[in-house]
Amino acid sequence: MGVALAVSQVIERPEVPRARAYAIVAVIASALTLAAQGYAGSWASGHQAIRARRDELRRAKPCVLHAYRALDDCLRTMHIDTECVRRGVELLWRTKLGPFAAFSRSR
Numbered sequence: 001m002g003v004a005l006a007v008s009q010v011i012e013r014p015e016v017p018r019a020r021a022y023a024i025v026a027v028i029a030s031a032l033t034l035a036a037q038g039y040a041g042s043w044a045s046g047h048q049a050i051r052a053r054r055d056e057l058r059r060a061k062p063c064v065l066h067a068y069r070a071l072d073d074c075l076r077t078m079h080i081d082t083e084c085v086r087r088g089v090e091l092l093w094r095t096k097l098g099p100f101a102a103f104s105r106s107r
Contacts, residue, residue: 064089
């Protein structure tokens, strides 16, 4: 909004030729369009990366449910330190949280 006010004050001056005023407006509109396109592209890329990570984690869920016998490569999907994942899974199992919450309802 502040940009629009500043531009309107500049282009409304009588000493600014109409062609120059239109050029200023065109340059600013182009810059804003490019910025909006860049933002939209970044948003789409981020959204795609989040969906890809979600899918990886869904595929790794069986590894978490059976972490005591899961391969390290599968557990690395969750975290680089597989022993950390196994300790975390053990804690989740004992407290019946996360993927193990359903087990607390069945008992």
